[in-house]
């Protein structure tokens with residue numbers, strides 16, 4: 001089993017010590033990464049001990065080590081899932097041939113672009129979240145955001161490793177570029193739209209983890225099918241860390257829902273703002289926003305790029321190897337939603353061209369499972385309201401619906417109706433100001449802000465009231 005030396009500067013299971021050239025390149029990149037982390041990583045808290053998990057192997061039985069770490073001293077390592085002996089390419093025109101251990105020349109540019117686009121999202125989210133520590137609703141949540149942040153940093157390392165190891169000078173230049181772009185910067189923005197949005201408060205953070213990180217899960221899952229084996233193995237291990245990010249989002253929103261329901265019952269009112277809670281209609285508006293910007297990340301419904309990635313064997317479908325069709329999709333069709341007058345109808349399109357939409361469908365089904373769990377909480381409190389995912393056409397900037405105005409329930413509406421109703425559908429400046437007004441830090445162990453319920457259990461078997469971040473030195 002590929003156990004690693006946890007004391008190494010760059011813990012890894014890729015035999016870095018035996019590849020001096022690569023080791024040197026990564027060691028040269030490392031101080032620039034640390035500069036970026038100091039500049040753009042969590043604002044404050046860099047000298048504090050945080051109870052973090054660090055990946056120390058890829059052993060499913062125990063890949064994580066929990067300990068007190070100052071974030072700049074986190075061991076950002078490089079881990080690829082164990083190779084599958086004899087793995088072959090599962091789809092596209094190279095189906096059945098051995099997976100590539102080196103980049104095929106003909107796909108060099110395309111693969112590099114896929115890796116850079118994925119890699120760019122990792123530091124972007126750290127940048128988006130950098131001020132949130134200052135307003136944490138609890139030490140437990142503070143630790144969780146830092147955990148997500150350091151792991152997004154490790155995901156950047158994962159992509160930079162591939163660039164350095166397999167793409168020569170171009171790869172090294174791209175690795176620098178990943179440290180130079182900045183979320184929301186007008187001159188050098190991050191590549192994808194949702195990663196240039198602001199994450200100004202913790203409700204947005206939980207929504208981001210639920211919706212936007214989940215896009216990451218689906219992109220990683222389809223890259224985990226790649227015929228380029230090092231990319232596949234990297235993504236497979238990243239997905240194990242990603243599961244925690246999904247948990248932070250879903251449980252975070254779940255705890256806000258829980259608290260809101262408790263306040264509604266206790267005070268026999270829907271107007272929980274008077275009692276310091278976040279009312280369900282406001283949560284619905286945040287949900288609408290974050291869902292819609294995340295849906296855009298999947299790209300256009302009809303995409304020749306997606307078809308080419310698939311045919312070339314670079315990016316598969318979600319759970320490609322579990323599907324029982326021909327894995328070529330030359331004849332198959334797939335039904336997608338298209339605008340038709342003021343309604344939306346379904347149309348059959350070539351499956352190969354509709355791969356983005358198919359991945360978006362898998363994603364939406366996954367999101368719905370989380371929404372159902374929140375609704376079960378609402379129902380348990382005897383409250384007659386359900387949270388809903390907005391229609392896929394709502395508030396879109398990319399694809400068939402980008403030029404249209406679509407209500408959350410899927411009607412194509414006039415600009416006039418949109419203008420009159422959009423305040424019911426998306427957070428208003430007043431909503432945002434209200435949520436911002438709740439963001440006062442709570443840092444006493446075991447205490448939680450008044451708008452969110454405590455979790456049912458702590459991290460790694462520790463109690464909820466554990467001092468997850470040592471803000472004041474104490475032994």
Ligand SMILES: [Fe+2]
Nearest residue numbers: 122152155216
């Ligand atoms: Fe990530």
Ligand SMILES: [Fe+2]
Nearest residue numbers: 213216242245
């Ligand atoms: Fe993530």
